Amino acid sequence: MPNLPAQFITLDGIDGAGKSTNLAFIRQWFERHGLPVLFTREPGGTPVGEALRGLLLDPDTQVGLRTETLLMFAARQQHLDDVILPALKKGIHVVSDRFSDATFAYQGGGRGVPLDDIAALEQWVQQGFHPDLTLLLDVPLEVSMSRIEQSREKDRFEQEQAAFFTRVRATYLQRAQAAPQRYALIDSHRDLAAVKADIEAALDRHFGL
Numbered sequence: 001m002p003n004l005p006a007q008f009i010t011l012d013g014i015d016g017a018g019k020s021t022n023l024a025f026i027r028q029w030f031e032r033h034g035l036p037v038l039f040t041r042e043p044g045g046t047p048v049g050e051a052l053r054g055l056l057l058d059p060d061t062q063v064g065l066r067t068e069t070l071l072m073f074a075a076r077q078q079h080l081d082d083v084i085l086p087a088l089k090k091g092i093h094v095v096s097d098r099f100s101d102a103t104f105a106y107q108g109g110g111r112g113v114p115l116d117d118i119a120a121l122e123q124w125v126q127q128g129f130h131p132d133l134t135l136l137l138d139v140p141l142e143v144s145m146s147r148i149e150q151s152r153e154k155d156r157f158e159q160e161q162a163a164f165f166t167r168v169r170a171t172y173l174q175r176a177q178a179a180p181q182r183y184a185l186i187d188s189h190r191d192l193a194a195v196k197a198d199i200e201a202a203l204d205r206h207f208g209l
């Protein structure tokens, strides 16, 4: 295996795309290859980030769209400083369930915050740091909606209407199209074995295996 520095891999996509479900396959892949890895999530990953997550996902929270965007980046800054960057510096790969792509998709595409404003915050917080690979799980809107309906209680974002998720999904897909070398687009409207095979192939490719 080529001696790559520790990699930052993110898993993103609309609600119900299967991010949390497929984390298990990613975990198995890293175990199989004996690579050290840390799993984390956004918003969250630190005590302050998890507290902000609680606020952000709580259907009772009333918050403006600019505040919501800033809180996402506040959580992200702490996550980068305390968890992601220290792990990578120690040679530990990091896999995050959601990252900045979600802010572009939800606050940008979904809520209408100008994408340039989000890019400016991204630059301020990340200073040019980006995921090395983003596994973008994609499902048609109806599939996302029906999976959300069948799962747990809906969070603040999941209570949005179909038009919101249509814009979120379109923004994810536009981002993947604009930088195809960073994204692996995974059709997760298939049985889990097929999704797993695609995820493993994307990881093999990324790590040159």
Ligand SMILES: Nc1ncnc2c1ncn2[C@@H]1O[C@H](COP(=O)(O)OP(=O)(O)OP(=O)(O)O)[C@@H](O)[C@H]1O
Pocket: 013, 014, 015, 016, 017, 018, 019, 020, 021, 022, 147, 148, 150, 151, 188, 189, 190, 191, 192, 195
């Ligand atoms: N390929 C699949 N086929 C059928 N059902 C699936 C598939 N992938 C995930 N699911 C189901 O869809 C539901 C949502 O999956 P999961 O929680 O992994 O999505 P998620 O992307 O993490 O969503 P969220 O953004 O809300 O956290 C779960 O009930 C899961 O079992």
Ligand SMILES: [Mg+2]
Pocket: 019, 020, 021, 097
């Ligand atoms: Mg999830």
